Amino acid sequence: MTSVDIPADYPLFAEAKDKVVAITGGATGIGAATVSRLHSLGAYVSFLDVDRKNAEAMIQELSGGNNPVRFYPGSVSVWADQVRFFEGVVAQHGRVDIVLANAGIMSAGEPLLADTLDDEGHLKEPSLAVLDVTLQGVILTSKLAIHTFRKQKSPGSLVITGSAASYVDGAGLPLYNAAKHGVLGLMRSLRDDLAAEPTDIRINLVAPSFVETPFTAHALDIWRQNNLPINQPSDITKALLFLALNREYHGRTIYVAAGIFSEIEGPIEATRATWLGKQNDEWYKQRRDKARLAKEE
Ligand SMILES: NC(=O)c1ccc[n+]([C@@H]2O[C@H](COP(=O)([O-])OP(=O)(O)OC[C@H]3O[C@@H](n4cnc5c(N)ncnc54)[C@H](O)[C@@H]3O)[C@@H](O)[C@H]2O)c1
Known part of the structure; x- marks a missing residue:
């Protein structure tokens, strides 16, 4: 592993000013922290989310300046919603510079492990909703990001929110683990393909260990009691901005635990x-x- 120092006032972050950013899952947690930070840095930020209530509170709060944050209601797992999102951002700003594929869910109770039976005692088909959002949603966002960058023929940067679960097993979470390993595979495969493109398109991944967000509220006490490393959403925002803006990074992963950053794809290779x-x-x-x-x- 290679330690990376990303202070809160990292000079590179100033380059976010006037960048057009499209992010999925921006209404709470890591996404919300990132939307806020990008807005305060002077970026034009739009986000796609299913959570209207929190999203509307956010856009009201971040309506100031010449860069009001824009919200697109919809789901990452629905192609038409994502198309409407990307087309809307391009119509508004003329281009997209940075795409952050961040939305993801965990299911309460793992459908792969729990045996649920129907009224006749037959095993019910497990719900794959976790894959629909956390893997398929990222694939659809990546497809639209690459298409948009190519079309506008200007440099584009795509950062995926993976997870520590992209690299290590998470007991009791096989589908989430599969989805997060899946987005790592997507990044690894695309990095070579994108390097061969005439348009400068970079792809990277952030792999957070536990982050204190609504996503993990149910487990926070256990992590605290066991003195396990806890990230704040702002830590992950730093890693997302670092990868989105640093032109030397392509095909890399920043792993984040307790707010400490390491690049891990280089050493793995x-x-x-x-x-x-x-x-x-x-x-x-x-x-x-x-x-x-x-x-x-
Ligand atoms: N919190 C953690 O410990 C942790 C650790 C590693 C990775 N992650 C990843 O970070 C990302 C953000 O998670 P978070 O912790 O901020 O959780 P969160 O639940 O606070 O945020 C997820 C956001 O995605 C939105 N969302 C959910 N389903 C959606 C859909 N179908 N379409 C569009 N938006 C949708 C939610 O409404 C929410 O705004 C996820 O990909 C998650 O897997 C979280």
Whole structure:
């Protein structure tokens, strides 16, 4: 792991001024903290969310200046809602510079582990709502971000809110774990594809460990009692802004625990021959380089 220092007043954050930002899940928690910070830095921020009540309170609070925050009601798992969101931002501002794919949910009780039976005693199909929002929603946001960046032919930056659960197992949360591993796979796969694009498009991931938000309210006491590391939403905002604005970062992950930042994709790549084996690493590189060459032909 490589430690990264991101102070609250990091000079790079000033570059957020006048940037057009589209973020999903901006009504509470990490998203709300990020919307507020970007607004105060002078960015034009719009967000898509299903939570009208909190979103409307936010846009009232952040209506000042020449950059009032805009809210688009809708769900990340509904393609038409996301299209309306992206088209709305472009119609309003003429472009999108930064996309933050942040919305995600956990289900109360894991449908994969609980055996629920119907009236006739047959096993009920498990709900995959967690995947619809936390994985499929991010895929749809990424698709629209890349399409929009390409079309406007100007640099674009996409940051996905993954999780510590993108890298390590979270007991009792198999579907959430699968979704968060999924968005890491998406980022890893897209980083190579996007590097070959004529338009400068960067993709990165933030992997927060526990953050004190409505999402984790049910578990906060346990984390406190056991003296486990707790992030504040503003910590994750710093990592999101750092990756969104730092042009040297592409295909990277900032892991955040107790407000401490580490880049972890570089070390994982550098030690591939150790954990994958020397021969497997060679074969992987051969296949990857062949795919890169085929793309250039
Ligand atoms: N809180 C944590 O400990 C933690 C840790 C790691 C990762 N994360 C991730 O951070 C992201 C934000 O979570 P948070 O902790 O701020 O939780 P949160 O519940 O406070 O925020 C999630 C936001 O997404 C919105 N949302 C939910 N479903 C949506 C949908 N279908 N379409 C659009 N918006 C929707 C919610 O209304 C809310 O505004 C999520 O992706 C979550 O998985 C959270």
